[in-house]
Amino acid sequence: MATVLGFMLAARRSEMQGLIALELTCELVGGISRLVHALQRERGFSNMYLSARAERFRQPLDQLTSDSRGLEQSVRRGFNRMDPETGRGADKARLFNRIALVLHGLDGLACLRRRVRDQALSPQESTRAFTRVIGGLLAVVFEAADTSVDPDITRCLVALFNFMQGKELAGLERATGVAGFASGLFDLEQLERLQYLGEGQQRCFAIFCDYADKPALNAWHQLCTDPVEAEIARLRLVAARSLPGQPLEASLGEPWFELTTRRIDAMKQVEDLLTERLQQLCQQKIRQAQADLDNHRCLLERLDQFDDASDPPETRLFNVQATELDGAPGDTMGQQLNRSVLDLLHEQNQRLQMLAEELDNARSSLNERKLIERAKGVLMSRHGLDEEASYRILQNAAMERSQRLADVAQAVLSLADLMPNASTRVKAG
Amino acid sequence: MATVLGFMLAARRSEMQGLIALELTCELVGGISRLVHALQRERGFSNMYLSARAERFRQPLDQLTSDSRGLEQSVRRGFNRMDPETGRGADKARLFNRIALVLHGLDGLACLRRRVRDQALSPQESTRAFTRVIGGLLAVVFEAADTSVDPDITRCLVALFNFMQGKELAGLERATGVAGFASGLFDLEQLERLQYLGEGQQRCFAIFCDYADKPALNAWHQLCTDPVEAEIARLRLVAARSLPGQPLEASLGEPWFELTTRRIDAMKQVEDLLTERLQQLCQQKIRQAQADLDNHRCLLERLDQFDDASDPPETRLFNVQATELDGAPGDTMGQQLNRSVLDLLHEQNQRLQMLAEELDNARSSLNERKLIERAKGVLMSRHGLDEEASYRILQNAAMERSQRLADVAQAVLSLADLMPNASTRVKAG
Incomplete structure (x- = not known):
């Protein structure tokens, strides 16, 4: 059955499996x-x-x-x-x-x-x-x-x-x-x-x-x-x-x-x-993800314990954010735990968003490389040039215009999209 | 055992499974x-x-x-x-x-x-x-x-x-x-x-x-x-x-x-x-991927048949690109099939690269949206504004400078990265 905690754990496990792969x-x-x-x-x-x-x-x-x-x-x-x-x-x-x-x-x-x-x-x-x-x-x-x-x-x-x-x-x-x-x-x-x-x-x-x-x-x-x-x-x-x-x-x-x-x-x-x-x-990353997963399991167990026990534990275990209408009604401790789950989910959410952004940043040089490789490919196929000559054309254009190589490559590709008639395909070597 | 054809089929199956999911x-x-x-x-x-x-x-x-x-x-x-x-x-x-x-x-x-x-x-x-x-x-x-x-x-x-x-x-x-x-x-x-x-x-x-x-x-x-x-x-x-x-x-x-x-x-x-x-x-995409997978399997079977039979089939089944040194030595038909496998792999490669680029393009508006949402979040957390007010600030800045909203958002985020001291975190609502 699809439950909040089930998917919460599944999210952490997915990260973990991604790291193991x-x-x-x-x-x-x-x-x-x-x-x-x-x-x-x-x-x-x-x-x-x-x-x-x-x-x-x-x-x-x-x-x-x-x-x-x-x-x-x-x-x-x-x-x-x-x-x-x-x-x-x-x-x-x-x-x-x-x-x-x-x-x-x-x-x-x-x-x-x-x-x-x-x-x-x-x-x-x-x-x-x-x-x-x-x-x-x-x-x-x-x-x-x-x-x-x-x-x-x-x-x-x-x-x-x-x-x-x-x-x-x-x-x-x-x-x-x-x-x-x-x-x-x-x-x-x-x-x-x-x-x-x-x-x-x-x-x-x-x-x-x-x-x-x-x-x-x-x-x-x-x-x-x-x-x-x-x-x-x-x-x-x-x-x-x-x-x-x-x-x-x-x-x-x-x-x-x-x-x-x-x-x-x-x-x-x-x-x-x-x-x-x-x-x-x-x-190191796998150890960290494992520790997080263990913490999550720990929270789950506490929720279970609380469901069983009649006395709520005396200490406030989790930070509570009072936002109206989140959470089902119930006694205070149950509500606190429930809200701490919500906090955790929002935190995870923010963390995963940040992770995705940092990934995009880390990949930026790869994307520039792809652009340059594609632009070289276009020059090679359309003008019958070899790789070195194609690269030199891009490089000279970049120097003349004081532009980055990736920007020149982007310009070449945009131009090629506008004129798709010369469509000799490149065979990768 | 890791074989060319095994990974070639695995690649197509991965695409297929991705589509089914x-x-x-x-x-x-x-x-x-x-x-x-x-x-x-x-x-x-x-x-x-x-x-x-x-x-x-x-x-x-x-x-x-x-x-x-x-x-x-x-x-x-x-x-x-x-x-x-x-x-x-x-x-x-x-x-x-x-x-x-x-x-x-x-x-x-x-x-x-x-x-x-x-x-x-x-x-x-x-x-x-x-x-x-x-x-x-x-x-x-x-x-x-x-x-x-x-x-x-x-x-x-x-x-x-x-x-x-x-x-x-x-x-x-x-x-x-x-x-x-x-x-x-x-x-x-x-x-x-x-x-x-x-x-x-x-x-x-x-x-x-x-x-x-x-x-x-x-x-x-x-x-x-x-x-x-x-x-x-x-x-x-x-x-x-x-x-x-x-x-x-x-x-x-x-x-x-x-x-x-x-x-x-x-x-x-x-x-x-x-x-x-x-x-x-x-x-439609799954049907197409299935047909491609079947074609691949068909090629595999032909290769198998050829390994068994002593007479090479009379027709040239596949396009042959003569590139030196690709392919093991052997009789002509085996070489042709081997080279057609290489062609197919290069074609797949190009197709998958194109697919990745098209995906990036299709996602561009989502990325802009993420930028704008994050910039709103920064304004909300650092200046105690609500969502509407934050949006209006971005929008006014964009109009004043004749810039795109996403560019203004990017500027806000770059500035925020430079001044990470005001680090009140946003709670997503």
């Missing part, structure tokens, strides 16, 4: 962070192996593959635990669909690895294939951030997603640098790409800094002041100042790879702080 | 619409009964009470069907908490009705008590609109919520008019209240017009051009042009009550069109 998602995100790191290392080494055609890279590459495989199994176990039957609504549908895409990518890795060992594809092709799988994994982290039910956890997931994305761009920068430095020159496309990847990292790490907690921020600032950072900056300048197609010192390939690898490995430590924080937050 | 909510909303209408009639008659102290109103009042009770039972059955155990997350928690508040209000109706019959309270007190219960029911409809998983259904729920809210303001206008016309004069507070209620109706019906479908809009325009509307407008003018405290013709009470009752009953017909449309939309 979120904890599972956060565990999965931790596993994804580790797998992405392993795949990034494997991608980097595969790239070296294919560029240098050096058999001495074969043994460490096999080791990295084996690491990736182990972490892949743990992510797959995380997927298995997700119980697709309990999902409801489009939020879950998006997450499940993302997971299906990830699984599709992971299923294809065996074939990719065989071709790498057969030297049957170019470093660029190999990088692209790994990048697609990593992109799919990052999309799962984005979905997790976008559907988290707790503002603090959302903030932590937003920080983590942006950090992972920044680290992924750092990985692509490493690969582009390896290709250039190893071949002894950069072509125009590679130079533009390096610039794009550098700017992308700045944006991602800026958002990370807005959302991360103190320990992660400190670790990040430490990393930024490390001598490795300065040496990488010097090599970036060597590349940036070279003329397209003009030969460089070919011996810079390995130092670039080693330095950027050290940087990326150091980034992993910041990431680990974030995933630890995520677990702590989940546990 | 939404259909249940929409049925409940239909029941709430009927109960609110009955309670509005009962409130109006209770008001008449208490104002006129006329025993001839007793019998029709008892009939209206009996109608309300019947509809209350059906709403309670709707709550019972909701199965609080399946809810997860803060969205459901908000809904359940709202329902707990509604049940608290419904439980108090027996006492209220007894006091009305004992003439033990003023018409204003009775109206306030009924209004609180109706407000709680409207909040459930708001929550339903805010958590609906389909953009078209959200639009319909937004239209319905605003229409119900407008109709509720029309009911309060009726009560305020009855109080004034029956007592033979309006005091300043009543005159200001009539103006507030009139403007509130305009806002609500304007949003309704933005979101409603053709049949409901047509019915609404017909209602607006009905002679009853002109007669009510004339009586509104009589009140508005009277000086505060100056006697009127006392005989206008009953014509006002009858005309406004006819108007509100006519509104109920528009509302019925909206709730019917809601049911149709739910059924």
Whole structure:
């Protein structure tokens, strides 16, 4: 039977179940962070192996593959635990669909690895294939951030997603640098790409800094002041100042790879702080929700006791707000308890409203990201541009008008809605 | 085991389950619409009964009470069907908490009705008590609109919520008019209240017009051009042009009550069109999702068949996008099917993203409403104003600066965040 107290408890239980499901998602995100790191290392080494055609890279590459495989199994176990039957609504549908895409990518890795060992594809092709799988994994982290039910956890997931994305761009920068430095020159496309990847990292790490907690921020600032950072900056300048197609010192390939690898490995430590924080937050929130639920049960029991006993307890247990006509008639204590239930319901109501607002705020950077991605998509499909060129158009427009990137993206989308005739659809890569 | 196709189907099933849960909510909303209408009639008659102290109103009042009770039972059955155990997350928690508040209000109706019959309270007190219960029911409809998983259904729920809210303001206008016309004069507070209620109706019906479908809009325009509307407008003018405290013709009470009752009953017909449309939309969406799910299952079976059979089917069943490295190696047909799965996943992905955006758009008016309600709450708690006065301050500021009401509300809230010291909390009424 539907009762006030039944639904009051159901509300708290729903919150609790939401947090428990979120904890599972956060565990999965931790596993994804580790797998992405392993795949990034494997991608980097595969790239070296294919560029240098050096058999001495074969043994460490096999080791990295084996690491990736182990972490892949743990992510797959995380997927298995997700119980697709309990999902409801489009939020879950998006997450499940993302997971299906990830699984599709992971299923294809065996074939990719065989071709790498057969030297049957170019470093660029190999990088692209790994990048697609990593992109799919990052999309799962984005979905997790976008559907988290707790503002603090959302903030932590937003920080983590942006950090992972920044680290992924750092990985692509490493690969582009390896290709250039190893071949002894950069072509125009590679130079533009390096610039794009550098700017992308700045944006991602800026958002990370807005959302991360103190320990992660400190670790990040430490990393930024490390001598490795300065040496990488010097090599970036060597590349940036070279003329397209003009030969460089070919011996810079390995130092670039080693330095950027050290940087990326150091980034992993910041990431680990974030995933630890995520677990702590989940546990803390669940403890809190459990305590609230226990308090509610306690109130329920008191109401029951009062129904049974003839003497009302002497102490006033709850704060009483006298509002006319709320509550059924009865003796004073019953009325007091009844009103304290009403107070509690109003308090819950306000708390849940606040929670929803804080969630919206925590998600704002995700929404801006979605806008920018969609605007890029429109430019790519309608004008046949690639991702970098589309991004540059948005960025130039934003600088010219002193507008935020998200506002320019919104303008592009509004314009596209007005002219829906050019409707070539984008295939996500 | 986590497989591509398993999660692909799970995604579609999640959407399906979300729609089925939404259909249940929409049925409940239909029941709430009927109960609110009955309670509005009962409130109006209770008001008449208490104002006129006329025993001839007793019998029709008892009939209206009996109608309300019947509809209350059906709403309670709707709550019972909701199965609080399946809810997860803060969205459901908000809904359940709202329902707990509604049940608290419904439980108090027996006492209220007894006091009305004992003439033990003023018409204003009775109206306030009924209004609180109706407000709680409207909040459930708001929550339903805010958590609906389909953009078209959200639009319909937004239209319905605003229409119900407008109709509720029309009911309060009726009560305020009855109080004034029956007592033979309006005091300043009543005159200001009539103006507030009139403007509130305009806002609500304007949003309704933005979101409603053709049949409901047509019915609404017909209602607006009905002679009853002109007669009510004339009586509104009589009140508005009277000086505060100056006697009127006392005989206008009953014509006002009858005309406004006819108007509100006519509104109920528009509302019925909206709730019917809601049911149709739910059924249509579920049919569509079912067909999609069947198509997916069909693809799955074909993949299975292909795994068994040695001869690949002769026709090309699916569109093939040749992208390098997607898909495991194998014979051509297997690769084609594999790629068609990838296409399907990317399509789903895009569709779900679009759905999320459309949902955001459909919810925009709800978000504006939340902003305005919160800003009113801040003004009420910090400056000890009542709801009408707070609204008027927002409205005047918006007119002076030629800004939207939501923007002014946002400014008030930002300012309040900067000065959190004056932290008297609002008790929701």
